[in-house]
Amino acid sequence: MKRLWLILLIPLLSSCWDSHNIEELSLVVGMGIDKSKKKNEIMLTEQILVPPGNSLQENQAQLKYKNVTVSAKTLHEAIRDSLLITNTVLTNHQRILLINEDVLRKIPMEAIINQSIRDNNTRRSCLVYLTKRPTREILGLADYGEIPSNVIYELKDNVKRTNKILPPLTLGNASSSLQSDGSFAIQGVEIKGKKLILEGAGVINNSKLVGVMNNEDIASLNWLNGEVKGGIIEAVHHGNPFSVEVIKRTKRKVTTELNGDHLTINVKVGYTTRLSEDWYGKENSFKKSYLKDAERVAEDKVEEDVEEIVWKLQHKYKTGVAGLYRYVENQHPKFWEKNKNKWDEIFSNADINYQVDLRIIDFGSKGGVK
Amino acid sequence: MQTKTLHKRLDQKQENLKSLLDMQDDVVFKEVFIPGYESTGLFVFVNGTMDYPAFNEIVLDLSAAQVETNHPISIEQLVLSKICPVREQDIETYEKAKEYIFDGKTLLFIDGIVTGYVLNLEKEKIRALSEPSTERVVRGPKIGFIESLQENIGLIRQYSSHPSLIVKQHKIGTMEKREVALIYYEGKASDSLIKEVNQRVNEVKATDLQDSGMLEELIEDTAFSPFPQIQNTERPDKVLAALQEGRVVIMMDGSPFALMAPTTITMLLQSPDDYYERWVAGSFLRALRYFSLFVTVFLSGIYISLVSFNPGLLPTELAMTIAGTRENVPFPPFVEAIIMELTIELLREAGIRLPSPIGQTVGLVGGVIIGQAAVQANIVSSLMVIIVSITTITSFTVPQYSFGLAFRALRFGAMIFSAVLGLYGTTLFFIIVISHLSKLTSFQEPYFQPMDFIGKKTWKDAFFRLPKRKKGGNILESSGRQNS
Amino acid sequence: MSQADGKILSGELAAIISCSMLGVGMLTLPRTITEKINSSDGWIVLIFNGVLISLFICLLIVMLKKHQVTNYYAYMEEAFGKWLYKMVGLIVVVYFTGVASFEVLAMGEMVRFYLLEETPVEIVILTMILATVHLLTGKIKAIAKVCVFFLPLTIVIVLLIYLLSIKVIDIKNLQPVLGKGFLPVMKGMGSGTLSFFGIELFIFMFGTVKNKNKVKSGVLIGFFIPVILYVITYVLVVATLTVPEVKSVTWPTISFVQSYEVKGIFIERLELFLLITWILQFFCTHAIYYYFAAEGLTEIFNNSYTTNLIVLVPLVFFLAKIPKNTIEIFTFSDILGYIFPFILIGLPIITFIIVQLKRSRRSG
Structure with a gap:
């Protein structure tokens, strides 16, 4: 037995097939996909981290990343083509995938993310964003030496503070959604004043981009989906604006009713909130009726917004981005089984009732009596 | 004649x-x-x-x-x-x-x-009883054995007056005859064990044995194994505890180290002050020792496999940091690790051989200066120096010196496996070590008994040390080895 | 407690059975079951299968106890006579060898895909086989100890990984429960047999257990640990990936772990731990089947155990080299899936009946 081990050791010592030193790899943190000038080709931009040198003398600002752009017919070919320019690519650390709107209008999203899902390296937790500008421009934005991919990646954490961001869409989520009903919203990224911002969103249906939404639409969609985790409701009372900050969701109930083929969806949500700002000079938050009035105004505002987005979804995009199909599937499995493929149509004709119940439980350290 | x-x-x-x-x-x-x-x-x-x-x-x-x-x-x-x-x-x-x-x-x-x-006008040349130098405890008896067998037996008899404590003396050695004593409690140590020990000690054929370490090698089960299969100690309290557990203690004239058989891994990782201190501290330290064993053997291997095989499994920020520290290092991580580990082992060896004041200086100066200089000269990365230091420190937490030595040596095996097969190699090495331990016996008793960790009664004293009262007052009763 | 007597405790029996069941099954199980029933009710299938098999196990134990079986091969000889026994015994050995090489092959595939892309798979497979042989020279007692050590390690790590996944789970994906009625669940009953591979081994270990009265509890505990893990895995994986997605990925459990990260700790990517523990489990499963193949050969041909260990090395290796691609690997597992019920159900019942008849004739 002992000799057998020795024989084994000889080939082992002679080669280390998979050994690549980390500093010789190109760590990709972000990827962008644009349409190429050449026909039927896509243009891939890879954002590669450049490790900081450990020499202490150099004080000059060093760029922390470099971008590599190549065009090819498929994504994988593009990645392989990029090896002509840079070290072996390692996509395990890829955090974001940016997709240009033009690409999604032409090529199905399923095809675009196919390689990333199939690949053993790219993680399913990588985030997907939509851009109006070429992704190359966005990834090339040198903002005080920050790495654009990381900036975008970290902006997602603000979802608890504002409701104008969609909950982060991971590659895995996108793939799952594409496999099931294929309609969801995707957060957009823009450049404004040489800064990266999260703005707008795209609506994907059947793997194709069917429309775009603005920030207000995103907020409304979040309200409809029950994804609001924080953020502000702006409304006007007594001729003056005031704002209410969302604290916590207390309930969400979705019931679906079937009447033949006609669907009615009732959504009831409740939130606790805080009166966070009030421009009205005669504010009296110590009075119960004052708060009740404010609550009612805010509720009306939310319901109005939601109504608007529901109209848009039903008539403009004609697709049920809201994920409400889950409730239909659960509550009427037989109906769903039969009409799975007609869901967009059914959704467009459905009645959607949205009711929100806001309770101001807190008005901060000032109640303001004059 | x-x-x-x-x-x-x-x-x-x-x-x-x-x-x-x-x-x-x-x-x-x-x-x-x-x-x-x-x-x-x-x-x-x-x-x-x-x-x-x-x-x-x-x-x-x-x-x-x-x-x-x-x-x-x-x-x-x-x-x-x-x-x-x-x-x-x-x-x-x-x-x-x-x-x-x-x-x-x-x-x-x-x-x-x-x-x-x-x-008999012999004047025995013996040193005075003193604190054992290899096994120090913070709290507990401070007395240690000396080179005289009779004195040592006397020491044991002094603390154990029970008549069932049996001392059997043999003379072994073909040229120089050495006095060897087998000590055990009649009724506690199993008959088959006593027979086995007797037989093995009597079968020893050596011209001379200077220390019980030489005897140990001649009577253990598998001499090829890197692990010591017999525990040794300089401490009478440890010997007494072993006797209570039903083990046989072998002492030799001229050696202050008593051998205790059979031995299991859990015993090698127990220090007497686990029992003298409060149970929370004892359990914590014991769990820490298991952890540090793992670190000693596998940390450098894991570093190698993560950095040069699967950097994708590192957190992104950490991957950046590591890539940064390795930017100008000309060697692959394996060579880097070997250089540093060997240097540290050399320093440690040199520190032991030199007189103690100089030894300490060499260790300190060598470690700090070589480490610092190697990093500045871009021979190794700074993270590697940290990893090597950690593995070195953790290797010292093992109470039994010879057991710690085994793991220090195994570390190089882990590094080679990792350098060839990456994370799979590290896992494979882990499997091989565990397999080897599972096959190992100490005087026909299993050396590694994972059942101890999950068995109904035994786990309270294997990985942790739970309070004595919870265990019916008898801390040292080992359920498996009892005769009855 | 001596190492040499070759008897195992009931706790060790449980660990061996658990370890032999936890293998490639756990990594592909969500897909194989969901494919068959096409809904998220796979966990019901698992529970039903588990309960059915455990009832059958109880029956088998009663049968084995009644005939006081100490060595299953001798028992088979009693039933089939000398030559037929050798035939049947060889089929059993071939099956064990097949499973052993399938497990090592599946592990090679996993390692190739996730850890070592360019290293020849042969090296991975061969090193694993040799490590197994190294362990197996210690016979059943050494295997028992390795299993007892690896099993809690696996359970703790896997549960920890699962616990950290709470954030990405969407329980809505599991609803509706029994949305398509009970029929698809019934249809799926037979699926996922691959996950139950390993339970049949207790028949062959029956004689080696020290305390015969504890066999039943040992086997059942050993059986339900993996079944519970399977149910948890299924629920979490489907709840995270959704039914259509689960059907489309090759290694759903690993994909599931890859779909989240734990921020703020040194260990951000948990698939590292899943892969390592699963290599350990693959090793255990492989080693156990390998052992029973070698042991079977020893019983049938009365030759030395060590020789058989070495003879099996090339056999297992080349058997693992036969499938050329992923599809053929799954075909391989399907073929084994057909023999499995014969070993677990057919063989013991036939043997029991024949022996019962023979014994009653002799006495009557």
Whole structure:
């Protein structure tokens, strides 16, 4: 037995097939996909981290990343083509995938993310964003030496503070959604004043981009989906604006009713909130009726917004981005089984009732009596 | 060889002995005149082994002897009465005489009497009892064994007065005979174990054994294994605890280290102060030791496999940091790790060999300066230095020095496997080590018993040390090894 | 407690059975079951299968106890006579060898895909086989100890990984429960047999257990540990990936772990731990089947155990080299899936009946 081990050791010592030193790899943190000038080709931009040198003398600002752009017919070919320019690519650390709107209008999203899902390296937790500008421009934005991919990646954490961001869409989520009903919203990224911002969103249906939404639409969609985790409701009372900050969701109930083929969806949500700002000079938050009035105004505002987005979804995009199909599937499995493929149509004709119940439980350290 | 019986006349005896011992310059012949009997006595001994004050007393006694007129006694009776406290044996032949002389005994011959008397005037050269240097505890007995077997047995007897404590002594060795003692509690140690130990000790064929470490290798189950299968200790409290557990303790003359068999891994990772301190601290430290064992063996291997095989499994920020520190290093992580690990091992070895004040300096200066310089010269990355330091520190937490040594050596195996097969190699090495441990036995008892960690009664004392009262007051009862 | 007597405790029996069941099954199980029933009710299938098999195990134990079986091969000889026994015994050995090489092959595939892309798979497979042989020279007792050590390690790590996944789970994906009625669940009953591979081994270990009265509890505990893990895995994986997605990925359990990260700790990517523990489990499963193949050969041909260990090395290796691609690997597992019920159900019942008849005739 002992000799057998020795024989084994000889080939082992002679080669280390998979050994690549980390500093010789190109760590990709972000990827962008644009349409190429050449026909039927896509243009891939890879954002590669450049490790900081450990020499202490150099004080000059060093760029922390470099971008590599190549065009090819498929994504994988593009990645392989990029090896002509840079070290072996390692996509395990890829955090974001940016997709240009033009690409999604032409090529199905399923095809675009196919390689990333199939690949053993790219993680399913990588985030997907939509851009109006070429992704190359966005990834090339040198903002005080920050790495654009990381900036975008970290902006997602603000979802608890504002409701104008969609909950982060991971590659895995996108793939799952594409496999099931294929309609969801995707957060957009823009450049404004040489800064990266999260703005707008795209609506994907059947793997194709069917429309775009603005920030207000995103907020409304979040309200409809029950994804609001924080953020502000702006409304006007007594001729003056005031704002209410969302604290916590207390309930969400979705019931679906079937009447033949006609669907009615009732959504009831409740939130606790805080009166966070009030421009009205005669504010009296110590009075119960004052708060009740404010609550009612805010509720009306939310319901109005939601109504608007529901109209848009039903008539403009004609697709049920809201994920409400889950409730239909659960509550009427037989109906769903039969009409799975007609869901967009059914959704467009459905009645959607949205009711929100806001309770101001807190008005901060000032109640303001004059 | 002559087996001549002793002559009756003293001058003949002296002549014969002298011719027998002609080469030995340190044999001393001293004559003493016994005036009362008009007779002469002859002392023969090896210079330096003898206790002079005791010798003087006997000489004085003999030379002052007078013939009592009332009750006249023969010279033989007189001598016997005078040497009674130190007399060990009588001899008849020159051969025997020679043997006893070199055994450190003093011989007394009287003119006109054939028989020679063997006197035990030996002065044992022993150091004073002191704190054991290899196994220090913060709290607990501070006494340690010394090189004398009789003293050590005495020490054990002092703390254990139970009559069922059995001490069996053997002489082993083909040329130099060494006294070896087997100590156990009758009724606690199983008969098969006692038989096994007896048999193995008796089968030992060695010309000489200087330390119990040599004996250990000759009686253990698998000499090829890197792991010590017999525990050793300098501490009487540890020996007493082992006896209570039903184990057999083997002690050898000339070695302060007692051997305890059988041994399991859990025992090697227990330190006596686990039991002297409060249970929370004891459990914490014990769990820490298991963790540090793992770190010692596998940390460098994991580093190698993550950095040069699967950087994708590192957190992104950490991957950046590592890539940054390795930017200008010309070697692959494996070479880097080998360089640093070998340097540290060399420093450690040098530190032990040198006199202790210099040793410490070398360790400190070498570690700090080489580490710092190597990083600045871009020979190794700074993270590697940290990793090597951690693995070195953790390797010292093992209470049993020889056990720690095994793991230090295994670390290089883990590094080689990782360098060839990456994370799979590291896992494979882990599997091989565990397989080896599972097959290993110590005196036919399993060496590694994972059941201890999940068994109903045993887990409370394997990975943790839960309070004694929870275990029915008897902390050392090991359920598996009981005879009953 | 001596190492040499070759008897195992009931706790060790449980660990061996658990370890032999936890293998490639756990990594592909969500897909194989969901494919068959096409809904998220796979966990019901698992529970039903588990309960059915455990009832059958109880029956088997009663049968084995009644005939006081100490060595299953001798028992088979009693039933089939000398030559037929050798035939049947060889089929059993071939099956064990097949499973052993399938497990090592599946592990090679996993390692190739996730850890070592360019290293020849042969090296991975061969090193694993040799490590197994190294362990197996210690016979059943050594295997038992390795299993007892690896099993809690696996359970703790896997549960920890699962616990950290709470954030990405969407329980809505599991609803509706029994949305398509009970029929698809019934249809799926037979699926996922691959996950139950390993339970049949207890028949062959029956004689080696020290305390015969504890066999039943040992086997059942050993059986339900993996079944519970399977149910948890299925629920979490489907709840995270959704039914259509689960059907489309090759290694759903690993994909599931890859779909989240734990921020703020040194260990951000948990698939590292899943892969390592699963290599350990693959090793255990492989080693156990390998052992029973070698042991079976020893019983049938009365030759030395060590020789058989070495003879099996090339056999297992080349058997693992036969499938050329992923599809053929799954075909391989399907073939084994057909023999499995014969070993677990057919063989013991037939043997029991024949022996019962023979014994009653002799006495009557």
